[in-house]
Amino acid sequence: xxxxxxLARELKADYEGASTSQKVVRIHLFGIKRAEALKGVSxxxxxxxxxxxxxxKTELRKGIRLAEHVDLRR
Numbered sequence: 201x202x203x204x205x206x207l208a209r210e211l212k213a214d215y216e217g218a219s220t221s222q223k224v225v226r227i228h229l230f231g232i233k234r235a236e237a238l239k240g241v242s243x244x245x246x247x248x249x250x251x252x253x254x255x256x257k258t259e260l261r262k263g264i265r266l267a268e269h270v271d272l273r274r
Contacts, residue, residue, distance in 0.1 A: 207237060208249035215252060220260055231263020232270050 211230050219224040231238065238246075243257040 202248060203237070203265075204241060204246060207234065207241065208246055210234070211246065212250040212252070215250070227256055227259040228263040228266065229272075231260045231265075232267045233272060235267035236262045238264055 211227075214226045214230050215223055226268075238260070243260050244254050247254055248258055
């Protein structure tokens with residue numbers, strides 16, 4: 201499996217596992233958690249493979265930018 205496919209699978213699982221009120225938060229957390237792995241990845245391609253709207257690329261970028269300022273404990 202490709203790196204992009206694995207990231208898409210993980211993103212989709214995180215998103216689908218969240219309650220309606222937490223879906224955008226989960227996208228942000230994914231961006232924070234996987235910021236290094238997302239370097240050089242086309243976010244529209246990633247979202248397309250995850251079956252998610254292209255508009256979520258803004259939310260992913262927010263998470264990626266936050267990564268250098270956040271320490272995840274879990």
